Amino acid sequence: MACAAVVLLGSAVPAVAHPLSTSAVLLDVDRTSVTATVELPLDELSIAWDQTLTATSVVDAATSAKLRAYVQADLSASDASGQPWTTVVTGGRVEKVDGVDNLVLDATLTPASGSVGDFVLHDDAVIDRLVSHRVFVSGRYGHTGPYTTLAMLSWQTQSVPVASASAAAPADQGFVPAVRLGVHHIASGSDHLLFLIMLLLPAPLLAAGRRWRPRPDPGWAGLGRSSVRVVHVVTAFAIGHSCTLALGALGWVHLPARLVESGIAFSVLVSAVHAIRPLVRRGEVFIAGGFGLLHGLAFAAILGDLDLSRTSLVTTLLGFNLGIELTQLLVVALVMPSLLLLSRTPVYPVLRVSVAALGAVLAAGWLAQRTGLIPVNPLEPVGDLLIDHPLALAVGLGVLAVTLAGTSRARTTRPAPQLEPGARVRLQTSDVSS
Amino acid sequence: MQTFTAVDLDTNGANTTDANTGEVVAATNAFLAALDADTKAKVVYDFADNQSRQTWSNFPAAQVPRKGVALSTLSDAAKAAALNVVKTMLSAQGYDQVQTIQAADDWLNKNSSSGTDSFGSDTDYYIAVYGTPSTTDPFMVQFGGHHLARNYTYKGTTASITPDFTGTEPKSFTVANTTVEPLKEKAGTLFAAFDSLSADQDAQAKLTGTINDILMGPSVDNGTFPTTEGVAVSSLSADQKKLVLAAIAAWVNDAAPAEAASLLKTYESQLDQTRIAYANTKTVDGENTYLRIDGPRVWIELVNTRSRSTPNVHYHGVWRDKTDDYGSTNPSS
Numbered sequence: 001m002a003c004a005a006v007v008l009l010g011s012a013v014p015a016v017a018h019p020l021s022t023s024a025v026l027l028d029v030d031r032t033s034v035t036a037t038v039e040l041p042l043d044e045l046s047i048a049w050d051q052t053l054t055a056t057s058v059v060d061a062a063t064s065a066k067l068r069a070y071v072q073a074d075l076s077a078s079d080a081s082g083q084p085w086t087t088v089v090t091g092g093r094v095e096k097v098d099g100v101d102n103l104v105l106d107a108t109l110t111p112a113s114g115s116v117g118d119f120v121l122h123d124d125a126v127i128d129r130l131v132s133h134r135v136f137v138s139g140r141y142g143h144t145g146p147y148t149t150l151a152m153l154s155w156q157t158q159s160v161p162v163a164s165a166s167a168a169a170p171a172d173q174g175f176v177p178a179v180r181l182g183v184h185h186i187a188s189g190s191d192h193l194l195f196l197i198m199l200l201l202p203a204p205l206l207a208a209g210r211r212w213r214p215r216p217d218p219g220w221a222g223l224g225r226s227s228v229r230v231v232h233v234v235t236a237f238a239i240g241h242s243c244t245l246a247l248g249a250l251g252w253v254h255l256p257a258r259l260v261e262s263g264i265a266f267s268v269l270v271s272a273v274h275a276i277r278p279l280v281r282r283g284e285v286f287i288a289g290g291f292g293l294l295h296g297l298a299f300a301a302i303l304g305d306l307d308l309s310r311t312s313l314v315t316t317l318l319g320f321n322l323g324i325e326l327t328q329l330l331v332v333a334l335v336m337p338s339l340l341l342l343s344r345t346p347v348y349p350v351l352r353v354s355v356a357a358l359g360a361v362l363a364a365g366w367l368a369q370r371t372g373l374i375p376v377n378p379l380e381p382v383g384d385l386l387i388d389h390p391l392a393l394a395v396g397l398g399v400l401a402v403t404l405a406g407t408s409r410a411r412t413t414r415p416a417p418q419l420e421p422g423a424r425v426r427l428q429t430s431d432v433s434s
Numbered sequence: 435m436q437t438f439t440a441v442d443l444d445t446n447g448a449n450t451t452d453a454n455t456g457e458v459v460a461a462t463n464a465f466l467a468a469l470d471a472d473t474k475a476k477v478v479y480d481f482a483d484n485q486s487r488q489t490w491s492n493f494p495a496a497q498v499p500r501k502g503v504a505l506s507t508l509s510d511a512a513k514a515a516a517l518n519v520v521k522t523m524l525s526a527q528g529y530d531q532v533q534t535i536q537a538a539d540d541w542l543n544k545n546s547s548s549g550t551d552s553f554g555s556d557t558d559y560y561i562a563v564y565g566t567p568s569t570t571d572p573f574m575v576q577f578g579g580h581h582l583a584r585n586y587t588y589k590g591t592t593a594s595i596t597p598d599f600t601g602t603e604p605k606s607f608t609v610a611n612t613t614v615e616p617l618k619e620k621a622g623t624l625f626a627a628f629d630s631l632s633a634d635q636d637a638q639a640k641l642t643g644t645i646n647d648i649l650m651g652p653s654v655d656n657g658t659f660p661t662t663e664g665v666a667v668s669s670l671s672a673d674q675k676k677l678v679l680a681a682i683a684a685w686v687n688d689a690a691p692a693e694a695a696s697l698l699k700t701y702e703s704q705l706d707q708t709r710i711a712y713a714n715t716k717t718v719d720g721e722n723t724y725l726r727i728d729g730p731r732v733w734i735e736l737v738n739t740r741s742r743s744t745p746n747v748h749y750h751g752v753w754r755d756k757t758d759d760y761g762s763t764n765p766s767s
Contacts, residue, residue, distance in 0.1 A: 047646055047722065131713070132647040132737075155649055429468050 021100045023126055025075070026147050027139035029165050031116055036107040038071055038089070040126060041100045048129035055094040055101045064092035068105060074125035077109045077162075080118050085111045101343060117164045124158040131155045141165045144181060175319040182323020185302055187390070190365060190383035191264050192295055196237065196331055198271035198359050199284045201352050203229045203336070204343035207278035214343060230336055234287045239401060240292020242297060242321055247315050248300025260297045262370040267291035268363035275356035299324065320342070334394035338401035345404045358382070441655050441765035443484050445572045445589055447758035448731065450697035453593035454522065454690045458586070459567040461522040462575060465515035466563065473512070476503050481565030481572060488758055490576070490583035491652040492601055492750050494539075495560065496552035498652070501576065502562025506554070515562045519526045519579045523586045527619070529699070531600060535582045536617035537609055542580075546743040553580060572761060583652070586689075587761035590752030595689045595697065595760035596754050603741060603748035605719075617736075617749045620684040621718070624725050624736055627677040628716045631665065633685075641713040645724040648735040648752045657765040659756055662728050664711025675705055682727060685734055685753040704730045719747060731755050752756035 021041030028035045045067075046053045057063060072089040077084070091106035109117070126133045134154045138147035139162055151160035186192050204226040205212040215222040247253040270291070274283050303313075303320060342348050365377035377383075386393065454638050466474055479501065491498035505513050521529045524539040536555035552558065557728060559579035567573050583599035602616035631639055641663055649660055667678050672686040679702055684696045694747055701708075708729035714722040727734040733754040738747035 044646075047644055050644075128648060129643060131641075131643045132645045132649055154654075155660065156654070156656070 003098055017383075019100070021102075021386075023133065023135040024097070024102075025121070025123055025135060025137045027121070027137065027150075027162065028143055029139055029141050029162065030143075031165055032110070032114060032117070034077065034109040034116060034162075036109060038065070038073075038075065038105040038107055038125070039095070039097055039102040040105070041102050042094075042388065043100060044126060044130055044133055045103060048126045048133065053103075058103050059092050059094060067103060068092060071105055071107065071125050071368060074128060075107055075109075075121075075123045077111070077119045079111060079113065080120075080360050083112055085109050085119070111180065116391040117162070118161065120159050120161050123306055127153065127155060127158060130390075142181070144184060152226075168388045175315050176317025177262060178316040179323040179326070180301070182320040182325075184323075185299065185325045186324045188387050189298075190386045191268055191363075192298075193331060193390075194359050194362065194383065195264070195268045195271055195291070195295065196328060197335060198268060198275050199233050199237070199288050199338060200230065200332065200335055201275040201356055202278065202284060203233060204340050204348075205352075207281050207283070208278055212278060212349070214348075215216045226340055226343070227336075232282075232285045234332060236285045236289035237295070237328070238325055240289040241296030241324070241349075243300045244293045244296030245303075245321060246296075246317060248297045249303045249313060253297065253300075257299055257301060258370060258372075260294055260301070261293070262367060263294040264298055265363050265366035265370050267294060269367060272356045272360035272363055275359070276353050298306040334390070335397065338394075341401040341405040342376055347404055373412060436668050437519060439629045441488075441657070442762050443762040443765060444690045445587075445761055446763045447587075447594050447761040448700075448755070448763075449589060449594050449758055449761060450485075450689075450700070451586055451592050451593035452692035453591055454692060455588045455591055455593065455688075456567050457522050458519065458575065458741045459569055461462065461515075461519045462563060462567040463575075465512065465519050465561075466567075468509070468512040468515040473503060473508070474526065477561065477563055478563060479564045481574065483564065484760075486562070487564055487574060487576065487585070488653070490578050490585060490597065490599060492581060492599060492648075494552050494724055495558050500560035500562075500579065502560045504557055505559050505561070506556035513556075516577075519575060519736065520562065520584065523575060523577075523584065523690060524688055525694060527689050528690075531616065531688055532577075532582060532584070533613055535600060536579075537614055538604065538616055539580050541607045541609070542603060542743055549744075550608065574761070585760060587763055593693050593737040595686075595693070596759050597650075597652075597655075597732075598685065598688070598753040599628075599751070600685075600688075600753075601748065604744050604746060605748055612701040617751060620681075620751055621736060621749060623677070623681040623684045624734075625716070625718055626729075627674065627710060628712055628725055630674045630677055635665045635670065639711050640668075641711050641724075643713065644722055645737060646722045647739050648737055649672050650733060650735060650754050651750070655759070655765060657756075657759075658726075659733060659754075661708055663707035664726065664728060666706075667708045667710060668706040668754040669743055678708070678710060678727065681707060682732055682734065685751075689723070701729060701732045704732070708732065723747075729735045729759055 018121060023041065023044070024039040026037040026039070042053050042058055045058070053063070058067070068089045072087050073090070076087050077085040087107055087109050089105050089107045091104065094101050095104050096102070111117070121137060123135055123137070125135070127135065132155070134152055135189045136149060137151045137153060137160050138149045142148045150162060151162065176349050202212055206215050208232065215225060217225065244253060266286070268398050270279070271284070271287050273279065274287060299320070303316060342351060351378065362377070362379045362383055366380045369377045466477065469477060485499045489498070489501050495504070505516060508516060521534060524532065536559060539553045539558050540555050543551055545730055546553060559577070559582070563573065563578045564575035564576065565571065570590055572587060572589040574585065577584045578599070581599070581601035581603065583597060585597055587594040600617060600620065605617065606613060606615045608614070628639070667675055670678070682701050683698055686701065687694045688698070708727065711726045711728065713724040714720065716725065717723055723738040726734045733750070736749060736751040739750050740747055
C-alpha cells in the first residue's frame, strides 16, 4: 500500500479566506450503541439542496424533518460481517462552528447483535449532492475527553473503519484514567464544588444559638480546632458519597437522575443557608455526610455511563473515587487557608454571608431548573466561572485574605499568641473526642 | 482545516523532456549562496521529505503554513535571487502569472472584508528547496502561497511540473488605473472550448452533482482521480479540438518553453483519449461554475468558488499529471 498515514495539521484555525465548510460526525462509541452528533454547515447544505437555508428556515418542522430523513438514509454502520445497523436521527438545532451556522442532528446507530464490535461507518450526506464537500469523522470512548479524528470523508471515500470500545479499553479504562475521570468530573461539576465551599465557609467559626461567631480561642489553638472541623466535614462528605458511589455503581441503589440532581441542588441550598445561619450545631458535618450520599449517586451515574464489566468495576471505582477525594483536598488546600485568615478579620461576616447568599441563589436556580420549573438557570455563568477559572478565584481569595489580614493586624496591637506545644496536643485531643 | 495524505513518492514519473535543469541548478545555487546559514537551513529539505513536498494549498499561509521561508524574511539580494529561481523555472507567461496572482494578494491585503491582513506578495509567498540541486540527481523547487503552487521536480534533463495550482481573488481588479485579470488566459481559453459545445455535446459534457471547489486540490495526493466522464474530445470538430488544446496550453506554457513544448506535444497526442466535462453551469461568473479537462495524463480543473474576503465568486484552478505529480508514478499503484 502506498497510502501510509493521514497527518492532521492546523485543525483549529478558522477558515478566514476560504470558508469552504466541512461537515463533522462526532461519534460516542458505547457498548450497545454508537451515538453521533452530526454537524452540517448551512452554506454547504444550501448549495447541496439548491435552496437557501438559514438558521431559522432550516429548523422549521418540514425542513428539519426532510433533512433528518436525508441523513438517516445516508449515515449508516455495519458489522465486520457486513450486517447493517439501524440508524435513527433526531434533533435539529443550529450551532455556530468556526463562525458558520451548522444544523446539528443527533443520530443513534445500533447493531442488530446488541453489542458494538469493530464497525464501518458510512456517510455520504451532502457529498452525494455536493461532490467537493468533506466530512470530518472523529470519535471517542466513555463520553469524556476530546474527540480523535478518524478520517476525512470526501468524493474519494465515504467509509471509515472504527474500533469498538473494548479494543480501546487499555487506553481508556484502568486505574489512572479512572482517577483522571474522577478529577475531571468533580472539577467540572460546579454544584459539587459549591457544596463543598459552602460547607467550608463556617468551618472557622462557632455556632452560638442561631448565629455564627468567631472562635474565642485566637491563634494556633483556634486554627487547630478549625482545621479539625474541616477534616470532619471532608471526611463526612467522603464517607457519604463513597457509600452511595459504590452501591450505585454496583447497581444496588438506583434513584431517578432527575431526583438525584434536584437533591444535589437542594443540598447546595441547604449548605448555603447553613453558612448564613447555623441550622444545627455541627450541621456542616451532618449536611456533608447526609447529602454526600446523594452526590455519590450522581458520581455513580457517570460510571454507569461507562458500562463497565464487573472485573474492571472495582479498579475504576477506586480510581474514580480517589480522583474525587484528591480534587476535594485540593479545593480545601486552595480555599481554606484564605478562609482561616479572613475569619480573623472584621469583614468575614459580610463576606461569608455574601458568598453564601450567592451560592443560595445559584442553588435555587439549579433546583428550579432541575425540577422543571424553569428551562435554564440564568445564573449558570456564575457557576461556570467556578470551574473555568478555579485558580484565578483561589489566588484572588488568597490576595484578599492576606491584604485584609495584614491591615487588621496592623490596626490591632494584640500580641502574637503564646505557643505551648503541650496545649496544642491537649486541645486537639479534646476536640476530636467531643 | 487541511489534511495531508502522506504517500510514497518515487522518482519514476513520466516527466517531460528538454528541461532547463542546468539553468535551474545554477539559479538555485546562486540563491542558496545568498543566504546565511540559518536561513539556508530553513530553505533546504531532504528530497525524501514527502509531507513537506506535498505541502501546498489554496489557503493563505496564515491558515496552512508553507515550507521554506517567506520572501518578506529575505534580504533584498536573497529575494531577488529567489525570484530569479522562479523566473528560470517558468516561461515569461508563467512568471507574469506569478506576479499577477501576487498582485491579487496585495489587493486583498488592502481590500479584504474578512478582517485579516495576512495576505501579501511578500509575506504570503514561500520558497523551499528539496535535495541538492543537481543536473543528474532528483531535486525539487517549491514556490507558492495564497492561490499559487509551483512544484517543479527535476531529474537530469527531465522535469515534473505538477501539481500546479493557480487561482485568483478577485478575478479582476485595478492597480494604478490598469485592470489586472490574473487568470484571463487560462479561464478565457477554457470557457472558449466549452462555449463551442453544441447542445448534444453539452449534454454529454454535463456532470451530475454540484462541485464548488477543485476535487484534486491540496492533500488529494493518493493518486485516485475521479472516474472519467464528459464529452470525448475525439467526437469534437477539428476547430473545437484546437480550442481544447489551447486551454491545456494555457496551463502548460507557464513552464520554461522547451519542457512545456515537449509536454504539450505529449498531451496533444493523447487528445483523442481526453474528455471535457463541466458541472452546474458554464457561465463565466456563475455560481459554482466548474470546468474540467481529463486525459490519460492531463487533469485540469477550474471552478468558481467563494470566500468571506470578497462578495463575488473567484477562481481556483489546478493542473495535475496523472502519472507525473511530484515526478512520481501514480502513488496508489
